[in-house]
Amino acid sequence: MPIGNEGNGWKAGYLPLTHVLDTCKRLKWSFASCKDVYGNGPAESYRLEGAAGTFGLIHPVSDHFCGSCNRLRLTADGNIKPCLYWSEEYNVRKHLGDASAIEALFFKALDAKPETHEMARELSGEQQTHIPTARRMSQIGG
Numbered sequence: 001m002p003i004g005n006e007g008n009g010w011k012a013g014y015l016p017l018t019h020v021l022d023t024c025k026r027l028k029w030s031f032a033s034c035k036d037v038y039g040n041g042p043a044e045s046y047r048l049e050g051a052a053g054t055f056g057l058i059h060p061v062s063d064h065f066c067g068s069c070n071r072l073r074l075t076a077d078g079n080i081k082p083c084l085y086w087s088e089e090y091n092v093r094k095h096l097g098d099a100s101a102i103e104a105l106f107f108k109a110l111d112a113k114p115e116t117h118e119m120a121r122e123l124s125g126e127q128q129t130h131i132p133t134a135r136r137m138s139q140i141g142g
Contacts, residue, residue, distance in 0.1 A: 002061065002119070003085055004136035017059040024048070042069055060085070061119045072109050075141050080109040084140060085117035087133045 002010040024031050030049035042065045043056030058065070066083070073081040078093035090109050095101040118128045133140070 003133050004139065014061065016061070017057045020057060021046075042071070060117065066114055066116045069113065072106065072113075073140060075139075080105060081133075081140060082109045082112040083114050083117055084137070085119065085132055086114060087131045088112055 002014070021031070031046045032049070034045045034047045034054055042060075043058045045054045045056045047054045069083075073084060074092070075081060075089070079089035079091050081089050090105050090112075092102055092105060095105060114130070118126075118130070121128055
């Protein structure tokens with residue numbers, strides 16, 4: 001997920017995740033969707049015929065999943081992020097010891113979950129409606 005990057009340098013190495021499936025097809029690797037494997041997250045899971053395990057693809061840019069995202073992120077420095085892409089965060093640390101305030105903060109974060117992260121808009125140079133995060137995944141906890 002291209003977050004926390006200054007500029008658009010990441011675009012030069014960008015490949016849509018359909019490229020992985022197209023590569024499997026080109027190599028004549030038989031695979032099947034296995035939606036029942038993890039079902040509670042944003043990844044689309046697949047199983048290669050004859051291989052152990054599964055692999056999952058998350059396509060945050062080419063086919064965003066925001067409308068069905070069921071995740072919140074609690075960062076190492078005590079902030080709840082409703083979306084990895086946007087800068088909105090809610091500080092939990094100042095509410096430590098107040099369970100009802102923390103619960104209210106989690107519901108506030110859930111209410112703030114966006115319908116889209118607008119990465120596709122950014123790719124085409126269009127104006128975005130929020131401010132993307134300046135933090136990298138390693139700073140957020142991903």
